[in-house]
Amino acid sequence: MAKKTSKGGAKIVPLGDRVVLRxxxxxxxxxxxxxxxxxxxxxxxxxEVVSVGDGHMTSDGKRQPLTVKPGDRVIxxxxxGDEIKIGDEELLLMxxxxxxxxx
Numbered sequence: 001m002a003k004k005t006s007k008g009g010a011k012i013v014p015l016g017d018r019v020v021l022r023x024x025x026x027x028x029x030x031x032x033x034x035x036x037x038x039x040x041x042x043x044x045x046x047x048e049v050v051s052v053g054d055g056h057m058t059s060d061g062k063r064q065p066l067t068v069k070p071g072d073r074v075i076x077x078x079x080x081g082d083e084i085k086i087g088d089e090e091l092l093l094m095x096x097x098x099x100x101x102x103x
Contacts, residue, residue, distance in 0.1 A: 012086055014053040019068060021047040021092040045078050066096050075101045
């Protein structure tokens with residue numbers, strides 16, 4: 001099980017098949033240099049894995065470790081996960097199955 005201290009100083013340890021992600025920052029300007037207001041920016045579906053749970057429970061009662069590990073860059077489902085705030089940092093808590101790819 002990976003423990004990670006967030007920028008706010010609190011430790012967050014996801015359980016089971018859960019993963020904690022730090023979402024990438026939204027683009028604030030277009031490629032042409034136009035500055036976008038906050039309402040016009042989309043939340044990116046990419047981020048970095050901060051910490052992972054101890055894995056899936058298989059039907060025979062054994063624990064299977066997760067595929068992703070802290071530090072991995074991932075693409076995830078736009079509707080997956082829950083936004084949580086730890087200290088001054090906003091993170092996402094989601095199931096590993098909501099992660100679509102490692103990049």
